[in-house]
Amino acid sequence: MNQDISDCKTIRVHAPATVANMVCGFDVLGFCLDEPYDVMTLTLLEGTSDIRIRHVDDHDLPTEPSLNVAGAALIALQEELETPVGFEVVIDKRIKPGSGVGSSAASAAGAVVAANHLLGGRFDPTTLVRFAMCGEKVASGVKHADNIAPCIYGGVTLIRAVFPLDIVPLPAPSLFASVVHPQIEVRTSDARQILMQKVFLKDAIKQWGNIAGLVAGILKGDKALISRSLEDVLIEPVRKILIPGFDLVKERSLAAGALGGGISGSGPSIFMLSADRATADAVAGAMADVYRSMGIDHHTYVGPIAKGGVRIVA
C-alpha cells in the first residue's frame, strides 16, 4: 500500500448519464451527458476483500455484490489486484433504472473510476471499461460498452471492436442534448429480441454510410453533416414501436430546430442534438408537450455533450 492510498480512503464521484447508439451508431457509439448523474461514495477497506453496498435512494436495487452492477464491476477489478482490498460503496442513484440513459453503466463506471483513484490510478481507462462491462452483464446479460466507454472517457466514444476491446475517443462536438424520459417501461432484453437477426445488405450499406458521415462530422465539427448523418434505417424503425409518441417527438423536435436524434440506448428515453442551448431548451419543451398531451409522466434534461466522464467531487 503506498502513501496515496492511506492518505485518501474515501472518495465521492458523480457518475453521469450517457446516450448509447447515437441513431446510426448502434452498439458502437455513445456520448456523455452532464446530468443526470449518480452520486457514489467509496471507501477503501484494508485487510478484507469485502464489498459492502448501501443505497440511499428508493430504487430497491440489490446489495449482494455479485448481483449489484457496481459490485460486479468491483469484483472484476479486485481479481486483478495482488493484495486483497475491500470497498464500502454508498450509492445515491439519481438516474432512474430502465430509463435508457445508462443508469447501470453509471454505477459500474462510477465504482471502478472511484476505486481506481483510491488505488493510486493503476489501471488505464480501457481496463476500467473492461471491469465495468462485467457490471453491465449483471444488468442486461450483455457485456456491452457503449454506455460505459463515454461514462469513463467523456465526449463521444467509438467502440470499434469488443473482442479485443478497442475504444476510440472522439472529441466532444459543441452540441447540446435534449433528453425526454417518458415514464414507461422498455426492457433492454425486449428491445434486443425485437430486432431481426439478419438485415438487408443494402440497408447495412446505408447505415455505414451514415455512421462514417457522423464520425467525419464530429471530427470535422461539421454540424450540417452530423445532421444529415443522424439517420437510422435499421434499428429505429423496429424499436420505435415500443415507444409511444416517438414519431411525434421526433417531428416536433426537428421543427423546433434539432439537428437530429432518436432512441437513447434501447429507450424509452429519446434524445435530440442541437447547435445551441436555446434550441435545445426549445426542443425539450416540444418533447415535453407531446407527452403532456398524451398524459404520460416524463422528465426532460438539457445540457452539453460532456467533455469529461465520471467526475471526482470530494
Add this chain to the structure above:
Amino acid sequence: MNQDISDCKTIRVHAPATVANMVCGFDVLGFCLDEPYDVMTLTLLEGTSDIRIRHVDDHDLPTEPSLNVAGAALIALQEELETPVGFEVVIDKRIKPGSGVGSSAASAAGAVVAANHLLGGRFDPTTLVRFAMCGEKVASGVKHADNIAPCIYGGVTLIRAVFPLDIVPLPAPSLFASVVHPQIEVRTSDARQILMQKVFLKDAIKQWGNIAGLVAGILKGDKALISRSLEDVLIEPVRKILIPGFDLVKERSLAAGALGGGISGSGPSIFMLSADRATADAVAGAMADVYRSMGIDHHTYVGPIAKGGVRIVA
C-alpha cells in the same frame, strides 16, 4: 459563349485509377491513386451537339457515345446546358478495363472534368460526379460513385448517401498504396451476384465499427487505428473466392509491413496501404512474388494516396 471558352478549345487531362471499397467501406469509401492514369484530350465543338470518340489504344472499346462510358457521362452533362455544344474525345486508356482500379470511372470522370474546364467551370464537383455516374451505369449497370468521387475530388472520399448524392471529401492520409493486378477476369456483375442479399446484424455491427474506426483514423492521422480498422467481415470472405492467391497475397503483404488492405473494387486487383514508400515497394514485391510463383501474369503499382483527382496537363 464567353471568352474563356473560345480561348481554350482543347484540353488534355490525366484521369487516375482509384480504389473503391477500402476493405470495410463497401460501396461508400474510395481513394485516388497517382497512377496508372488515362490520357484524355477533349476539344469543344461549337454549333453541334455531336460527341465524337476516338481511341488511341488497343482495348477496342465502343465509340458510339451512348455505349461509351465517357460518351454517356458527356451526354448527361450536355442535357444541363442551354446552348448545344459537342465534344471530340481522344482516349488513350492506360488503365486496363476490368482490372478493378476504376478504369471506367477514370474515363467518365476525366471526360466531365475536362468538359467542365472547357465550359468555364460552371458545374460543381458533386454535379460532375452525378454526370460521371451515368458513365458507370453504361459500364456495370449500376450508377455507383465510389470510384468516380475520389477520381474527381482526390484523396479519400465518403459517399454518405447516393439518393440524394452526399459526398464527404476526407483528407488524403500520408500513406502509400501498393496495387497488384493479376491478369485474370472478375466481372463486376459476377462479383455483385456472389454477395448475399442479407447479412447478420452482428456482422454488420462489426463492419460499421470498422468503417467508423477507419474514418476516425484517416481524420486523426492515426495509422495504427487505420491498420486495426482495415478488416472486412462481410464482403471479402465471399469475394476473395474469385481471386486466386488472395489469402497468400494478404499474408505476405502484412508480413512485409503493410498496414492492411484487401480487394480493390470488385477485383481482381488487390491493394495494400503502407506507412512509407519503402514498405509499399517491399509489399508490391511480395505481391508480385505470389503471382510469379503461381504463373499468373500481373502488374504492380506503388504510389501515394493522391491528394488531387483528374489533373489538367495541357
